[in-house]
Amino acid sequence: MHTHSNQSSLQLLLAAVVVAIALLGCGSREDLGVTSEDLLTAQDRPDLWVHYGRDYTSRRYSPDDQINRENVDRLEPVWQYDIGVDYGGFETSAIVFDDRIYITTQRGNLLRLDPATGKPIWEWESGRRVGQNRGAAVLGKRIYMGTIDAHLVCFDADTGLMLWDRIVGDDRAGYHLTGAPLVVDDKVIVGIGGAEEGIRGFIDAYDAETGKRAWRFWVVPAPGEPGSETWEGDAWVHGGGSAWLTGSYDPELHLLYWATGNPAPDFDGEVRKGDNLFTNSIVALDPDTGKLVWHFQNTPHDLFDWDGVSEPILIDETIGGRRRKVIVQANRNGYVYVLDRTDGTFLSATPYTKVDWAVPDANGKPVMKPELVRAKVRHVWPGTVGGTNWPPKAYSPRTHLIYIPSILRGATFTSRPEIYQRGLLFMGGAARYDDAPAEGSIEAMDVRTGEIAWSFDSRGPNWGGLLATAGGLVFGGAFDGKLRAFNDETGEVLWEFQTGTGVYAPPTTFRIGGKQFLGLASGYGFMGDATSGLPKQPRQGIYYLFGLGDD
Amino acid sequence: MHPPLSRSRRASAAGRRLAIFALAALAAMGHPAGAEAATKSLAAGRKLFRQYCIPCHGETGGGGGMGPSIVGEKSLELENRDIFQTIRRGRAELGMPAFGSGIAPQQIAKLVSYVRALQGVEVEGAEEMEWTPAARPKAELERIARGRDLFAGRARCSECHSIFDDGGMVAPDLTEIGKRMSWRQIRNAIVNPSDEIAPDYRAKEIVTKAGSTILGWYREETPDTIQLFDPDEDLWTTYFKRDLQSIRDATESLMPSDLLDPLNETEQRALMTFLTSLD
Numbered sequence: 001m002h003t004h005s006n007q008s009s010l011q012l013l014l015a016a017v018v019v020a021i022a023l024l025g026c027g028s029r030e031d032l033g034v035t036s037e038d039l040l041t042a043q044d045r046p047d048l049w050v051h052y053g054r055d056y057t058s059r060r061y062s063p064d065d066q067i068n069r070e071n072v073d074r075l076e077p078v079w080q081y082d083i084g085v086d087y088g089g090f091e092t093s094a095i096v097f098d099d100r101i102y103i104t105t106q107r108g109n110l111l112r113l114d115p116a117t118g119k120p121i122w123e124w125e126s127g128r129r130v131g132q133n134r135g136a137a138v139l140g141k142r143i144y145m146g147t148i149d150a151h152l153v154c155f156d157a158d159t160g161l162m163l164w165d166r167i168v169g170d171d172r173a174g175y176h177l178t179g180a181p182l183v184v185d186d187k188v189i190v191g192i193g194g195a196e197e198g199i200r201g202f203i204d205a206y207d208a209e210t211g212k213r214a215w216r217f218w219v220v221p222a223p224g225e226p227g228s229e230t231w232e233g234d235a236w237v238h239g240g241g242s243a244w245l246t247g248s249y250d251p252e253l254h255l256l257y258w259a260t261g262n263p264a265p266d267f268d269g270e271v272r273k274g275d276n277l278f279t280n281s282i283v284a285l286d287p288d289t290g291k292l293v294w295h296f297q298n299t300p301h302d303l304f305d306w307d308g309v310s311e312p313i314l315i316d317e318t319i320g321g322r323r324r325k326v327i328v329q330a331n332r333n334g335y336v337y338v339l340d341r342t343d344g345t346f347l348s349a350t351p352y353t354k355v356d357w358a359v360p361d362a363n364g365k366p367v368m369k370p371e372l373v374r375a376k377v378r379h380v381w382p383g384t385v386g387g388t389n390w391p392p393k394a395y396s397p398r399t400h401l402i403y404i405p406s407i408l409r410g411a412t413f414t415s416r417p418e419i420y421q422r423g424l425l426f427m428g429g430a431a432r433y434d435d436a437p438a439e440g441s442i443e444a445m446d447v448r449t450g451e452i453a454w455s456f457d458s459r460g461p462n463w464g465g466l467l468a469t470a471g472g473l474v475f476g477g478a479f480d481g482k483l484r485a486f487n488d489e490t491g492e493v494l495w496e497f498q499t500g501t502g503v504y505a506p507p508t509t510f511r512i513g514g515k516q517f518l519g520l521a522s523g524y525g526f527m528g529d530a531t532s533g534l535p536k537q538p539r540q541g542i543y544y545l546f547g548l549g550d551d
Numbered sequence: 552m553h554p555p556l557s558r559s560r561r562a563s564a565a566g567r568r569l570a571i572f573a574l575a576a577l578a579a580m581g582h583p584a585g586a587e588a589a590t591k592s593l594a595a596g597r598k599l600f601r602q603y604c605i606p607c608h609g610e611t612g613g614g615g616g617m618g619p620s621i622v623g624e625k626s627l628e629l630e631n632r633d634i635f636q637t638i639r640r641g642r643a644e645l646g647m648p649a650f651g652s653g654i655a656p657q658q659i660a661k662l663v664s665y666v667r668a669l670q671g672v673e674v675e676g677a678e679e680m681e682w683t684p685a686a687r688p689k690a691e692l693e694r695i696a697r698g699r700d701l702f703a704g705r706a707r708c709s710e711c712h713s714i715f716d717d718g719g720m721v722a723p724d725l726t727e728i729g730k731r732m733s734w735r736q737i738r739n740a741i742v743n744p745s746d747e748i749a750p751d752y753r754a755k756e757i758v759t760k761a762g763s764t765i766l767g768w769y770r771e772e773t774p775d776t777i778q779l780f781d782p783d784e785d786l787w788t789t790y791f792k793r794d795l796q797s798i799r800d801a802t803e804s805l806m807p808s809d810l811l812d813p814l815n816e817t818e819q820r821a822l823m824t825f826l827t828s829l830d
Contacts, residue, residue, distance in 0.1 A: 161776070167785035172716045211786045419602055422717060423648045 011078060014116035014512060033141035033157055034097050039183060040251055047511040049096040049519075052135050052180035052246040053392065054508070057314040060394040061468045062509045066516035068471030071548055072485045072495045078517070078545045079118035083111075085130060086539040089504040089525020093135040093180065093392075093465075095143065096510035100157070101519065103543055104133040104180075108147045110155060115512045118545060122160040132525075134245070134390070135180035137188060139208050144188045146177025152190055152206060164211035168192065172423050174199050179245045184256060184287045187214050191243025191258055195307070198264045198426030201241030201279075205290060215290030219243055219260045219278050226292070227277035230300075235272035238420045240264030241279040245309040245390055249287065250325070253342060256287040257314070257327060261307030262299075265428025268415040275300035280308040282329060282337075284344060294344035299333045300365060304357075304413055305384045305431065306332040312341075313395050313402065317447055319347060328447050330393050330404040332386025333357075336445055337364065350450035352443045353387035353406050356380060376414070383411030383438075384431035385461075392465035392506045394474060399488050401444045401453055403474050405462035409438035437533035442466065442476060444491060454491030460534050465506025467518075475518065477503025481537065483520055483544075499544065502537040518546040596665025599658060603650060604666075612669045618647065622670045634663045639715060640726065651715030651726070657692075691824060698825025705813055706822055711782065711806070714829060721768075721782045722806065723749050729830035737826050741811055744804035754801035755779060760794055766801055 034050050042048045042055035046064035054060050067075060083090065088106035095102040101113040108126030113119070131148030138144070141157040149171035154163045168190065169175025174197025182189045187205040195201060201219035206212065219241030221227040231239060240263045247258035260283060263276040280299040283292055298308040312327040319326065319338065327341045334355035338347040346364035357380040358366035372378050381387075387406055394403045415429035440462035444453045464477035473494070474486040479502045485495040502524035509518050523541040600612075607618030614620035638659050641649035650659065667673075703709040703718070711722035728737060739746060748754075755769045757779065767779035770787070777798060778789050782805060792798070811819050 161789065162778075162787075163789050165787040167720065170720065172713075211788065212784050421603065421648070421650070421653050425606075 011116060014078065031141075034138045035140070036185065038097070039139070046516065047097070047514075049094055049508045049510040050138055051182065052093050052137070053248065053311055053313075056249040056251065058246070058248040058311040058392075059313055059315065059397075059468070060392055060466065060506065060508075061396050061470075063470045064509060064511070064516045065469065065471040066511075067469065067473065067509070067518070067548060069473060069487060069494060072471070072473060074549045075485065075495055075497070075518070075546050076549045077497070078547045080545075081113060081118040081120070081543045083107075083109075083523075083541040083543060085541045086523070087525075088130040088523070089132060089463075090521040090523025090541045090543075091132055091134045091390075091505045091525065092521045092543075093506055094508050094510070094519045095136050095138050096508070096512075096519070097138065099512050101512075101545075102136055102138070102143055102157075103519075103521065104136055104145055105541065106130050106133055106523070106525065108133055108145075110136060110143065110145050110160065112157075112160060113543070115545075118543070124155060124160045124162065131176065132178040134178060137181040137183045139183045139186075139188070142208065144181045144183070144208070146179065146181060146190055148176050148178065150175040150177050150192065152177065152181065152188065152204075152211070154188075154208075154211060166206060166211040166213075168204060169194070169199070173197070174423055174426075176244075179243075182246050182249065182256075183208060184249050187287065189247065189256065189258075189287070191245065191247070191260075191309075193242045193244030193261075195240030195242040195261050195264045195279075196266065196305075196425055196427060197423060198238035198240065198420050199242070200237060200239055201243055201260065203243045203247075203258050203283075203285070203290070205287070217283070217285055217290040217292065219283075220263075221277065230275040230277040232271075232273045235276075238264055238426060239272065239276065239279070240266070241276075242307065243309065244307070245311055248312050248314050248327075250314055250341060253325070254287065255293060255341070256285045257312040257341065258283055258285065259309045259312055259329065261309045262302045262305050265418055265420075265426050266305040267303060267413055267431065268417060268428025269301055269303050270415070271417070271428070273301075276302070280306060280333075282308075282312050282327065282339065282344075284341070296337070296339055296344045296346060296364070298329075298331045298335070298337060298364075298366075302333075303378070303415070304333075304380060304411075305427075306382075306386050308332055309390065310388065311392060313393065314341060315395055315397070315447065317400065319448055326447075328395065328402050330388050330402060332382070332388060333366065334382050334387040335360065335366075336402065336404070336447075336450070338447060339364075348450060350445065351387075352404050352445055352452070353408060354381040354410075355387070377412060378414075379410060379412045381410040382407070383409045383433055384413070385409075389463065391463050391504075394466040394468040394506075395447070396468035396474070396488055398468075398470065398472070399444075399453070400446055400448055401488070402447050403466045403468060403476070403488075404443045404445065405440070405458075405464055405466060405476065405478075406443050407438060407440050407461040407463070409436070409461065410434045435533070440479065442474075442486070442491070444474075444488075453489070456486065456491050456493075464503040467507045467509060469509060475507040475509075477505070477507065477520060477522065479503070479534070479537070481522070483507065483522075483546075497546070500538060500542065501540045515547065520544045520546070592661040592664050593668055595658070596661040596663070596668075599654065599662045600665050600669075603654065603662070607647070612666065621666060626670055627672060631663055631667065634666055635659055638662060641716070643716075649715040649717075649726075652717035694821045694824040695828050696825075697818070697821035698823070698828075701814065701818055701822045702825060705818075706810055708810070708822075721780065721785065723752060725826065725829060727830060729827040734823060734827050738823060742808065744806035744808055745802065748804050752804070754803070754805050755798055756801045757790060757798050758796040759790070760796050765790075766805070768805065 092103045108128040110124040112121045136145040143155045150169035152166045174194040176193040203217045205214040220239035242261035263279040281297040283295045327339045335349040349360040358368045411431045418428045438461040440458040442456040458478045460479035466476040477483045499522035504525045505521035507520045524537040609615035612622040639651035641647045709718035711719040756766045
C-alpha cells in the first residue's frame with residue numbers, strides 16, 4: 001500500500017533523526033567522519049555506503065536484512081528529489097555515513113541531501129557540461145569527485161567548500177573522469193577515460209590531504225617498459241587503455257585491483273599489431289607505489305571496443321575443492337572470469353550471454369575464430385556495448401551467485417584507417433547494430449560452477465546496476481523504468497515500482513536513524529545504439545529514497 | 552597587414568558545378584601555371600576534406616550527423632579568411648574542434664580552396680591567398696616551422712601556454728598573440744615576464760603558521776579563505792586564513808625569465824617569427 005500517511009510517518013521518523021543529530025551536536029563520532037577503520041570494515045556495517053561498490057570487495061552486498069522477502073511489499077518512496085537535469089544518464093551511487101547522503105549528477109554537481117526531506121543542504125555547481133558521473137569517495141570529513149574535464153576535486157563534507165582541485169588530464173585531448181574515486185589508506189585513486197578519443201590511459205593516486213600526485217600507472221607502456229613489446233611503432237602514444245570505472249582493494253594482500261578498457265583506435269587493429277597490454281586487462285597494483293604485481297588480459301588485441309572495465313569483485317569461494325581468494329568479473333566480451341587474486345592464476349571463463357567470436361584456451365586467452373581473423377567485415381555477438389556494460393554487478397555470499405545486468409544484440413564491425421586528431425573521436429571504423437531491437441536480462445550465475453541459476457527477461461537492454469542483500473533480495477532497475485526486488489535464489493519478482501523513466505544506475509542501501517533505506521537515481525541516458533528500435537523513454541533526473549511503510 | 556579581400560562571388564548550384572568543371576577543363580587544356588597550381592591545391596584540399604571534415608559535415612559539406620551544412624547560401628557570405636580561421640580555431644561553442652595544431656596553415660589554405668569549390672565559389676589557388684602564411688617567403692616559413700618546434704620543445708613554452716587548444720592550461724592562451732602584441736612586446740614579455748602580468752595570472756605569496764612559504768596564482772578570495780594554484784602540480788588549493796601568517800601580492804611573475812637562454816640567436820629569431828605569425 002502506498003498511502004499518504006505511510007510516507008508521512010517515515011518522513012516524521014527521518015525528521016526526528018535529523019533533529020537528534022543536531023541536538024547531539026559535535027559528538028566525537030560525528031567529528032571524525034569516515035575513518036580508515038570504517039572504510040576497512042564497511043563490509044560488515046549495514047549503516048554505511050562509503051565506497052562506490054559499497055565496500056572494498058565491490059560486491060554490492062549489504063548485510064542488512066531489515067528489508068527482506070517477508071516485508072519488501074511494504075517498500076515505498078519516502079521522498080524524491082528532482083536534480084533539474086533531464087538529459088544524460090543519472091548514474092550515481094550515493095555515499096552515506098552518519099545519516100548523511102551525498103550524490104553526484106551528470107552535470108558534475110555534488111549534493112549533500114537532507115535525509116528527512118531529500119532537499120539539498122548544499123550543492124556544489126561544477127559549471128561543467130553534462131557528461132557522466134558515477135559517484136564520489138570519502139575519507140574523514142572529505143568528499144572526492146572527478147569531473148568530465150578530468151579534474152579531481154576535494155570538498156569539505158560539512159560545508160561543500162572546495163579544498164583542492166587537481167587537473168588530472170587535458171580535457172581538450174579527450175581525457176575525462178567519470179568513475180568514482182577509490183580511497184586506499186591516505187590516497188585517492190582514479191582511472192582516466194577517453195580511449196575513444198585516442199588518449200594514453202592511466203590510473204593515478206593522489207595524496208588525500210594535499211592533492212599532490214603519489215604515483216601513476218600507465219595502462220599503455222612506453223617503449224622499453226614491460227608490456228611495450230605488445231605494441232608496434234608509435235601506436236602506444238594514442239593507444240587508449242582507459243580505466244573509467246572503480247577498482248577494488250584487498251587489505252590483507254595489500255593489492256589494488258583495477259580493470260582497464262579498450263585500445264585505440266577501437267576497430268582498426270592493423271595500426272596496433274600485438275596484444276596491446278595492458279588494455280582490456282585486470283591489473284593488480286601495489287597501492288603504495290602503483291607498481292604492477294600481476295595482470296590478466298581478458299581481450300588481447302581487441303577489435304570491438306570491449307572495454308573490460310567492469311569492477312573486479314573480490315570473493316572467497318570453494319572452487320575445484322579448494323577454498324580460494326578469487327576475483328570474479330563479468331566482462332564486456334561475454335565471459336565471466338574467475339581468477340585467483342593472489343597471483344592472477346586463471347581459473348575459468350564462462351559465457352553469460354551469447355558469444356560467438358572466440359573460444360578461450362587453457363589459460364583463458366580467447367582465441368578468435370580464424371574466419372573472423374581474416375575477415376574485413378565482422379559480425380559478432382556481443383555487440384559493441386558488450387554483453388554487459390558499466391552498470392555494476394552484485395554478488396551474494398548467501399547464494400554464491402553473481403548477478404549480471406546483460407545486453408543482447410549483435411553488431412557488424414568494419415574498420416578503416418584513421419589519422420589521429422587531437423580531441424576528436426579516434427575509432428578507426430564503425431559498428432552497426434543488428435536490425436532486431438536489443439534484448440536484455442539479469443543473469444544469476446553460480447560462481448563455483450558457472451551454471452545459470454535463474455535469469456530474468458528485462459524486455460530491453462539492461463543498463464540498471466544491481467544490489468544484493470542479506471534479506472534474501474536482489475534489487476535492480478531496468479530500461480522499462482521499473483525498480484524491482486527479486487528473490488535472490490529464484491529470480492521471482494517480489495516487488496516493483498515504476499520510476500518514470502529508464503533506470504541507468506545501481507540501487508544502494510544504507511541506514512538512516514538505524515533504519516534501512518534504499519536510494520536510487522532514475523534518469524535515462526546514453527545507451528549507445530543498443531536501444532534503437534525500442535520505445536523512447538520520458539526524460540527526467542530524479543533521486544528516490546525508499547523505505548518500509550506500515551503494515 | 553593583410554590586404555583587404557574582394558567579396559566572394561555568389562553562385563547558384565549550377566554555377567558551383569561549372570566552377571569545378573571549369574577548373575578541371577583548364578587543367579586538361581594545359582593552361583598556364585596558375586590554374587594548374589589551383590587544381591593541385593584543390594586535389595590536396597579534397598584529400599584533407601575527406602580526412603577531417605566529412606565525419607561531421609558530410610560527403611559534400613551538406614551536413615552530416617554532427618555538423619551543419621557548410622555549403623548553404625549563408626556560407627557564400629563568408630570571406631576565405633573567415634573559413635581559414637574557423638578551421639584553425641574551431642567553434643568551441645558549437646563543438647567544432649580547432650584544427651590549427653594538427654594541420655599546417657598551408658594545408659588549411661588548400662582545404663579552404665576545396666570548401667570554396669564545394670560552395671561553387673570561384674576558387675583561388677591556395678598560393679594566391681596572400682593573407683595565408685603560404686604566401687610568405689620560403690625562408691620565413693622555415694623559421695616559423697623551426698619556431699613551432701622550439702615552442703613545443705626546448706623553449707618549453709607549451710608546458711604552460713596553449714595555441715589552438717594544444718599545450719599547457721596554466722598560462723595565457725597564445726593563439727592570437729601576434730595580433731595582440733608586437734615583436735618587441737612579445738620579446739620583452741619573455742625576457743622580463745614581471746614587467747606586465749596578465750590580470751588573471753598575478754601571484755600571491757602566503758606564509759603558513761607552520762612556516763612554509765607558497766607562491767602561486769590566485770583566484771577566489773573570501774574573508775576566510777584564499778585559493779592558490781601550484782603550476783608544478785597542476786593543483787588549486789584552498790587555504791584558510793586562520794592558518795596563515797601573511798599574504799602578500801607577488802610583484803614577480805611565475806613565468807621563468809631565463810627561457811631564451813638555452814637558445815642561440817637563430818633559434819630565438821625563429822621562435823619570435825613563429826609567435827608573431829600567430830594572428
